[in-house]
Amino acid sequence: xxxxxxxxxxxxxxxxxLGFTLRETGSCLRNFVAFLHTAGxxxxxxxxxxxxxxxxxxxxxxxxxxxxxxxxxxARWHSARDPRTEVPPAGLLPHRYRRKPPYxxxxxxxxxxxxxxxxxxxxxxxRAHTYATLFGLLAVTGLRVNEALGLDRADVDLATGILTIRxxxxxxxxxxxVHASTGxxxxxxxxxxxxVVPAPATPAFFVAExxxxxxxxxxxxxxxxxxxALGLRARAKGHGRGPRLHDLRHRFAARTLLQWYRAGLAVxxxxxxxxAYLGHVHISETYWxxxxxxxxxxLATARLLEPEKEVRP
Numbered sequence: 670x671x672x673x674x675x676x677x678x679x680x681x682x683x684x685x686x687l688g689f690t691l692r693e694t695g696s697c698l699r700n701f702v703a704f705l706h707t708a709g710x711x712x713x714x715x716x717x718x719x720x721x722x723x724x725x726x727x728x729x730x731x732x733x734x735x736x737x738x739x740x741x742x743x744a745r746w747h748s749a750r751d752p753r754t755e756v757p758p759a760g761l762l763p764h765r766y767r768r769k770p771p772y773x774x775x776x777x778x779x780x781x782x783x784x785x786x787x788x789x790x791x792x793x794x795x796r797a798h799t800y801a802t803l804f805g806l807l808a809v810t811g812l813r814v815n816e817a818l819g820l821d822r823a824d825v826d827l828a829t830g831i832l833t834i835r836x837x838x839x840x841x842x843x844x845x846x847v848h849a850s851t852g853x854x855x856x857x858x859x860x861x862x863x864x865v866v867p868a869p870a871t872p873a874f875f876v877a878e879x880x881x882x883x884x885x886x887x888x889x890x891x892x893x894x895x896x897x898a899l900g901l902r903a904r905a906k907g908h909g910r911g912p913r914l915h916d917l918r919h920r921f922a923a924r925t926l927l928q929w930y931r932a933g934l935a936v937x938x939x940x941x942x943x944x945a946y947l948g949h950v951h952i953s954e955t956y957w958x959x960x961x962x963x964x965x966x967x968l969a970t971a972r973l974l975e976p977e978k979e980v981r982p
Contacts, residue, residue, distance in 0.1 A: 673702045673712075676747050683746075694739050701740055712753040713744050719761060730764040737762050771919030771961055772912040778901065779808055779920070785895050793878045795865040800891055802858040803875055803883070804917065809851050811921030811947050814914055815885050820874040827856050834948065843948055889914050922947060922955070923962045930968040 670678070681695050704721045705713065722737035741757045748754040774782070787801040806817055816834050824833040830852035832845040847855070859874070866880045873882035892914040896902040902911030925943055929936050944955040959969045 671702075671706065672751075673705060674699075676750060677702050677743065680743055680746050697736060697739055698743055701743075712751055713740070713747065713755060715755045715757045715761070718744065718755075718757045722762065730762070734762045734764045768957065768961070771923065771958070772916040773923050773962060774808075774912065774916065774920050778899075779917075781899055782895060782901075783808075785899060786891075789891070789895075791878070793865050795862060795876075795878050798858055798861050799875055799877070799883060800888070800895075802854060803888065804892065804914075805854060806847075806851065807914070807917040808920060810845055810847060811918045811925075812845065813918060813948070814888055816948070818873070818875055818883055818885055818888060821872040822859070822874050823872065825855060825859070825874050827852060827859065841948070841950075843945070845946065918947070919958070919961075922958050923965060926958055926962075926965055927968070930965070930972065936969070936972070 677698055681691055681698070684691055701718075701721050705717060708717055710717055718737060718740045722740060723733045737757055741759070744754050744756045748756055783801050783805055786804055787797050789797040789800060791797040803817060806812065807814060810817075810832070812832075812834070819835065820832065821835075824835060826832075830847045830849060832847060833842065834845055835842050862869075862876060865878070866876055869876050869880040871880065871882040875883045877883050877887070893902060893909060896912060897904050897909060902909045922943065926936060929939050940952060940955050944952045947955065949955050959965050
């Protein structure tokens with residue numbers, strides 16, 4: 670192991686001890702260290718960091734900024750060990766990340782997606798049921814994909830319809846109740862899974878046909894290919910661009926808010942419930958939907974412009 674590889678291992682171990690998971694960050698920084706070795710560099714420089722961060726050339730500027738930010742954090746930490754280390758200044762690649770507008774799947778689109786997932790080639794009779802159940806669960810609960818794939822069998826209480834989410838984005842666990850019909854779909858999947866893979870190599874609830882935990886990469890890839898086949902995404906090498914798996918979470922949040930507005934509920938009082946259900950740390954993340962979805966913005970504006978009802982003693 671080279672000095673830079675040892676330094677990176679120490680850096681990641683230190684931050685993980687503080688509660689950060691750093692799955693994607695760790696992978697990218699290992700790629701950066703390999704890039705330095707290929708370039709014959711013995712220490713980090715701003716020029717090399719900038720050259721690495723701006724790959725691939727076709728990536729969005731926000732991606733370049735994010736990649737350079739990861740290097741900046743590592744370099745700042747490592748500069749105390751190796752004074753030759755150059756820390757990229759904060760003014761480089763100052764592009765600010767902007768959230769993509771959500772794609773709200775129509776009911777017909779979602780039905781087609783789930784129907785095609787259920788028809789996926791499945792040598793042992795499990796793959797199609799795994800993806801159809803997973804995508805359906807994401808659509809009706811708004812879970813993040815990594816939260817659903819992080820579920821162990823012990824986290825899914827099929828008797829009460831309660832999911833315990835332990836592997837959350839911000840490290841906080843929460844419980845998610847599901848509708849009886851969702852519970853029935855999860856029971857049907859669990860029964861088939863246990864017949865096909867009676868001795869899995871993992872405690873995961875969702876498993877691949879070889880008995881291992883389903884990976885987020887494979888879930889996203891399969892979703893992208895299904896979306897291309899249905900015309901929701903343009904056909905392209907790899908994932909292509911278009912509606913994302915994460916948009917199923919957006920659909921759940923937006924439809925919940927729309928139902929509340931149409932039912933005449935006081936949405937500002939209901940929002941904290943949705944924020945807690947979705948696992949948002951700040952309620953501003955939930956308010957974002959009111960701006961991002963045109964119909965929600967219209968309803969919210971109309972509600973604000975309604976004359977206040979006179980309160981009689």
